[in-house]
Amino acid sequence: MSYHVNEKGYYGEFGGAYIPEMLYPNVEELRQQYLKITAEPSFQEEFDALLKDYVGRPTPLYFAERLSAKYNTKIYLKREDLCHTGAHKVNNTIGQILLAKRLGKTRIIAETGAGQHGVATATVCALMGLQCIVYMGEIDIERQAPNVARMKMLGAEVRPALSGSRTLKDATNEAIRDWINNPVDTYYIIGSVVGPHPYPDMVARFQSVISKEIKEQLLEKEGKENPDYVIACVGGGSNAAGAYYHFLDDESVNIIAVEAAGLGVDSGESAATSALGKVGVIHGSKTLLMQSLDGQITEPYSISAGLDYPGVGPMHANLFATGRAEFISITDEQAMNWGLKLSQMEGLIPAIESAHAFAVLDQKQFKPTDVVVINLSGRGDKDLNTYIDYFKL
Numbered sequence: 319m320s321y322h323v324n325e326k327g328y329y330g331e332f333g334g335a336y337i338p339e340m341l342y343p344n345v346e347e348l349r350q351q352y353l354k355i356t357a358e359p360s361f362q363e364e365f366d367a368l369l370k371d372y373v374g375r376p377t378p379l380y381f382a383e384r385l386s387a388k389y390n391t392k393i394y395l396k397r398e399d400l401c402h403t404g405a406h407k408v409n410n411t412i413g414q415i416l417l418a419k420r421l422g423k424t425r426i427i428a429e430t431g432a433g434q435h436g437v438a439t440a441t442v443c444a445l446m447g448l449q450c451i452v453y454m455g456e457i458d459i460e461r462q463a464p465n466v467a468r469m470k471m472l473g474a475e476v477r478p479a480l481s482g483s484r485t486l487k488d489a490t491n492e493a494i495r496d497w498i499n500n501p502v503d504t505y506y507i508i509g510s511v512v513g514p515h516p517y518p519d520m521v522a523r524f525q526s527v528i529s530k531e532i533k534e535q536l537l538e539k540e541g542k543e544n545p546d547y548v549i550a551c552v553g554g555g556s557n558a559a560g561a562y563y564h565f566l567d568d569e570s571v572n573i574i575a576v577e578a579a580g581l582g583v584d585s586g587e588s589a590a591t592s593a594l595g596k597v598g599v600i601h602g603s604k605t606l607l608m609q610s611l612d613g614q615i616t617e618p619y620s621i622s623a624g625l626d627y628p629g630v631g632p633m634h635a636n637l638f639a640t641g642r643a644e645f646i647s648i649t650d651e652q653a654m655n656w657g658l659k660l661s662q663m664e665g666l667i668p669a670i671e672s673a674h675a676f677a678v679l680d681q682k683q684f685k686p687t688d689v690v691v692i693n694l695s696g697r698g699d700k701d702l703n704t705y706i707d708y709f710k711l
C-alpha cells in the first residue's frame with residue numbers, strides 16, 4: 319500500500335479536485351505540466367541552487383543533548399527554523415515560483431492568514447521580479463501588522479478581504495475569484511498541502527527535501543537512514559508532509575502528527591481536525607474537516623495562527639484514516655510551556671506551531687535507543703508578542 323497520491327489525485331478516499339468549472343482550465347494546465355516541468359534537469363538545478371544559496375539548505379539536523387538526557391532517548395531536531403524567512407514555507411514558494419515562470423506567468427497571487435505564507439511569497443516574487451498580490455482578511459491585517467509591513471517592503475500589494483469573517487477562508491475565496499478572472503497571466507501559489515490536486519502533491523514534493531536531508535544526515539550521525547519516530551505539527555500539513563515524505567512507505571518508521579487542541583479538544587475552541595473532523599470538501603479537496611451537523615465549516619481556534627485551520631491536507635486525512643500516523647492533540651497551554659522550555663533547555667525559541675510538536679515528549683514513552691526526529695518548523699521571532707502577553711515577560 320502506498321501513502322502517496324495516485325494518478326487520479328487521491329490519497330485513499332481523500333483529495334481530488336472539487337472546483338468550480340471556471341477554475342478548471344487553470345488547475346488542469348497545472349496538473350498536466352507540474353511533473354514534467356519539475357522533472358526537467360534545468361528546473362532541478364535552479365531549485366537546488368536556490369535552496370542552497372538563498373534559503374540556506376541543507377538545514378542542520380541537531381542532536382539535542384539536554385533534551386535527550388532528560389527524556390532518556392535520542393532526540394534530533396530538524397532545523398527548518400534556520401531557513402530564510404524563518405520557517406519551512408519558503409521551500410515551497412521557491413518551487414512554485416520557478417514553475418510559474420516556466421508556465422509563462424507574470425502575475426502571482428496568494429492568500430495568507432497570519433502572513434507567513436504571504437511573506438514567503440512576496441520574498442520569492444521580489445527575487446524573481448514578478449508582480450505579487452496577497453489577499454488577507456481585514457481582521458488578520460489588523461492583527462498581523464509586522465507581516466503586512468514586511469510584504470509591503472518586499473514590494474507586494476496586500477489586498478484586504480472584506481467579506482465573511484474577514485480571515486483566511488475569506489482571503490482564499492478572494493484569491494480564487496481573482497484567479498478565475500485572470501486565467502492567462504496569473505499563477506496562484508498555495509501555501510500548504512491543501513487545495514485541489516495537484517497542489518497537495520506538488521507542495522509535498524517541494525517540501526520533501528526535509529526528509530531527504532534527514533535520511534542523509536541520520537546515515538552520517540547514526541549509521542542508518544531511518545529514525546524510529548518522526549514528529550511534526552500539522553496545520554494544513556506541509557512541514558509534516560515534507561518531514562514524512564521519504565518515510566511514508568517504510569512502516570518501520572513511526573509517524574506522529576500533532577494538532578492544535580486550542581483550549582481543549584472538547585472545548586469548542588480548537589483546531590483538532592482528526593479528532594473532530596468529518597469527511598467534507600474544503601478549498602477544492604475532499605478531506606477531514608471540522609463542520610457543523612448541517613455541513614457548515616466550524617471556525618477553528620488555536621493560539622498559533624499557523625495551526626488555526628479547520629481542515630487538514632488529504633495526505634494527512636489518509637494517514638489518519640489508515641492508522642499509518644498517530645495523531646496527538648496538544649493544547650495552547652502545553653505548547654506555550656514548551657516554547658519556554660525549549661528556549662531554556664536548548665537556547666532555541668520555537669514558533670508556537672513547532673512548540674506543539676515537542677509536547678509529544680510528555681505524552682509518549684520512548685526507548686533509550688530510539689532515534690526521534692522532531693521537525694522544528696520555524697523560529698519564534700514572529701510570536702514574540704504572543705509569548706510576551708502570555709508569560710508577562
Ligand SMILES: *Cc1c(COP(=O)(O)O)cnc(C)c1O
Nearest residue numbers: 510553554555556557624671696
Ligand atoms: C505555517 C506554519 C506551520 C503550519 O503549516 P503547515 O503547512 O502545517 O506546515 C507550522 N509551523 C510554522 C513555523 C509555520 O509558519
